[in-house]
Amino acid sequence: MSASTARLVVVEEPDETPDDGLVDTLRRRVTGAYDLDPWGLDDDVTRLAGKVASLRWSAAVVGIEHVPVDGPALLVANRRLGWSEPAVVASAVLRETGRVVRPVGGVGFDPVAGILRRLGVVPASADEVSATLRAGNVVLVPTRREPVRSRPGHLPIDLVAAGLSADAPLVPVAVIGWEFGRHWTVRIGEPVILARPARARRSGTVDPRAVGEAAVAVSAALDELIGRGPERDLKDRVRSLMPAPGRSRT
């Protein structure tokens, strides 16, 4: 990525999430008035971790408008080594939209598992992903590790099917950067639209053909997002700043 492009796209949006002081946070911890969700997500800890993550990673985000403002969404992201990508996407989406992203991964044993659950990590099982989406969360499913930068990696089909079963939009996300580097680019594509209904009409279960179609469409979208150059990012960025046709900017 050229230096000029990086300067243009790394625009720090003002943080619009409610942010009370350290005293209020500490008071909540002492009185037990902080929020947890069934999977253990701790809102205070997650927002603090988001601030720490912004010191470690600087992510340029393109296409943030494709992440729904509310309701469930299944983000499908590529990964190479897989250590930084979930944190990069989660911190970038939190910064841009205020929504907490729930990465899917092996949570292991306590106390590591407890810490990861506080940060929003969801166990990598179709049941958990489906239940988390039904609760209205944004879930991040990484592909299998793929060291070659130009390839997106294999999709976990069972988790894609879980997304369809929860009627969540599938949003491809390309994460580009160097594992030990600071500057990353997150390209978020348009939600995948399927030609056929995701559910079988009679039984209401997820149609395996729809799952296959969704996997192919997400892979293709990831290929396109990973492969395209920074000039396209610039065009998209400018387009997102322009008023929509027939609608005046306020």
Next chain:
Amino acid sequence: MRVLITGMGGQLGTLVARRVEARADVDTVVGVDLDPPRRRLHRATFHWIRPGDTDTLDEVVRSLDPTVVLHLGQFEPHARLVPQRADVASRRATESLVTALADAPSLRRIVVRSGIEVYGRRRGGPICPDESCPPDPTSQFGRRLLATEQHIEVFARSRRRVAVTTLRFAPIAGYHAPSPLSRLLKLPVVPVATLAEPTFSLVHAADAADAVVAALDARAEGPVNVVAPGVVSAYQAARIGARVPVPVLGPGWTLAGRLSEFAGAPLPDHVRELIVRGRTADGGRCAQVLGCAPTRSTRDIVTEIHEQTVVEFLDIAGGYAA
């Protein structure tokens, strides 16, 4: 509609009985239990029957010929009975009911009280199971509830026109509800998990009673999770009541169990599991199937558990007694 309520003497049974007898479409309400109802009932008839007394229950069923049975006679360990007696009483209550219902030709519906303990909390198991998850209980109470579900299910299969709705409640709590978890949370010092902060859900006894009554009209069969919105951890539940949470690890739970029992709040295995591993479930189907959902959040229920009732003494010398 003629309604037979087992477990009418419990908090849930009494609340359900009051709601059922207020309905215009209910002709007769008859209840059985080993304790009398906790509130005054106006239309309902109560029979004091020990669980397992099949002959007496048989007579009651034969004379009533119920169209609906609300089987709430399941005893949570250390709520009203010690674990062993609670398990035996729950088993006998179900067995004698099934035996007696052979003489109920008009029976059309059975609503069974169960619990989300049937899903268990095995390592790697679902954290927030819905009704499609296969039950895999890991506590004595969970295994008993699952056995009851299966017993009723087998009976219903032998009777073509009998529908069964199984309500899997989160732990039922509230200010008046006898619950080992409520007693534990009221101790000045509450044991909590050390390495993690697992969460649990509750359901208020009044919301649970509303769900049972809603199940009278629901056409859906099968299990339905009834869970209050929101979750809390044991640490939060202790701090909401300004109690002191004490982290406990591994073998320390045996000592914590002994000490809490000595303090008047025994720690049965399903409550220990709830604190150490957490317990919640997806209650989304409840609103769809029953048309009602719990309104009080888990945090509100914990707050209610900790609230102290102010006792106002009558001033007899001042003339109230006269």
